[in-house]
Amino acid sequence: MVHGWGLHGGIWDPLVPLLEPCFRVTRVDLPGHGRSAWRGQADLDATADAVLAVAPSAAAWLGWSLGGLVAAQAALAAPDRVRQLVLLASTPSFVRRPGWQSAMLPALLDTFAADLEADYSGTLNRFLSLQVRGSEDGSAVLRTLRAKLLEHGEPALSALRAYLAVLRSTDLRDRLSTFRCPVLLLMGERDTLVPAAAGRQAAQLIPGARLQVIADAGHAPFLVHPRAVATALQGFLQPLNTPCAGQGHG
DSSP states (O other): OBOOTTOOGGGGTTTHHHHTTTSOOOOBOOTTSTTOOOOOOOSHHHHHHHHHTTSOSSEEEEEETHHHHHHHHHHHHOTTTEEEEEEESOOSOSBOBTTBOSSBOHHHHHHHHHHHHHOHHHHHHHHHHHHTTTOTTHHHHHHHHHHHHTBTBOOOHHHHHHHHHHHHHOOOGGGGGGOOSOEEEEEETTOSSSOHHHHHHHHHHSTTOEEEEETTOOSOHHHHOHHHHHHHHHHHHGGGSOOOSSSOOO
């Protein structure tokens, strides 16, 4: 399980207990986040390599938001290590480009990058606020995100700066057709940061991809609708794993 920008593996707390009866769950902190040290992994390739270095030898990967880019890159770089791929509220391009309009305006991320230098804490909080727009019970989701944000200390400024650049520059659309594993695109119906339409477009570019939209969910569906997300994950993952009967493997 790979989290999003500015957070850490603890953000998955509402979802993990619902998965552990069926799967062995591994959570990672991205470099410079949570308990993971920052060693200058400033691009997507280096970040995926860092996560691959600590991930199980073969597993289903779940990546949320920025974590979806990392998980996708891991699947492309080491297809023997990623048996199944779930991209949760993630997209091959987080900003608008020709032929890709279901995304943020590039200027929005540019503004966050500039503000980060002047107001570290305020910018983090504004980015969290952006993530809950459209969410059912958005105020509760925002409280959860803010409570988790500094649970293991502040994320490294260099990491935050680097990963905003990754979100701004990455465009994996041309590589989506080369995935060798089954792919599930799991989107929030009311997500304004990564619209469900981006998932529909991406699904058309990935042979055999499955698309599922969580009703009434925003950018962090697993916080408000953890059971719906767990059900979707179990339905996708179990056909290729030992059927769930109490404690299983994943």
